[in-house]
Amino acid sequence: MLIILVLGAWFNLLPKFIAILYLVLSTVTFIIYWFDKRQAKKAEQRISERTLHIFALIGGWPGAALAQQLLRHKSHKRPFRIIFWFTLMANLALFITLLSPAGKALLIWLNQFS
Template sequence: MTTTSLATAGFGSPAASVRTRGVVTRFDPKRGFGFVVVERTRQKVFFHVSAIRSAAAQSRSQPAPGVVLSFQIDETDPRGPRAIEITVEDGSAWLVGRWMRLAGVWGVLAALGLVLGGVLTAWVGVRFGVVEAVAVGLVVWNGFTASLFAWDKHRSVRDGCRLPEAALLGATALGGTPAALGMMSLIRHKTRKTPFRLAMWSIVTVQSLLILVWLSRFLPTG
């Protein structure tokens, strides 16, 4: 194939006409660059904010993880592929579909586990009592929380679409603290992100205070 035909096919041309879409997995707002994973090929591509087409968009947009970009890929840079001619898309509907595909079997199993856990908790409550039901419910919820942390760690290794930190912190706040702390230590997940750790320990502190207040009701008075 000749050089001309190669350029026509879009190979080796920094401005190939073929556009693709991907989701941002990392972005450094101070230095203005990050990485985007191509929707179909899972290729990891570098991008700089200066490649966003609109100057107005450059000044107001923060392509944080999860934001959808439309772009061309420049394969001629010796440092590796980079995104050019970038536009920021409203990709909320696309991301919902992507989340559903990413959940796959894991999502079905997690939902099934929660349903079965809820049924088991209700049965224990009827058969034995409220205290036993709460204990079983906490075990089930901690299992679910552990699965959330494990899944998010798996996606981070593969540079995939991540779970929102609010989901991890929410599961922790609703009773999954032992599993959350255990998974953070076991698989070394979210241990370097100071804001996340501060939020986590704030939840632990509030929960500990609530437990102490509850236990104080059983202390002898006078």
């Protein structure tokens, strides 16, 4: 997904700031997952699952997915994974909408900011 975003921005199919936003949010989300995993190992105060889901929902889901795989964090808890997949589908639906004819006007408007 991140590769698609970068290529879309490179070929001016998407505003550059959308690709940058996803990259930044994914990096921040990965770091938050890493920190939560570290806190879990140390039996210290954790980051709430709600916060993890919010970061995934606002665009950090690629970083969350990567963290779940690489760090083995939150990868076995079924209710968490179900909500995570809903955040991923919501992001993909928005992305597909932006690429559709209906989203073209919004993309043109957003492009003026990049």
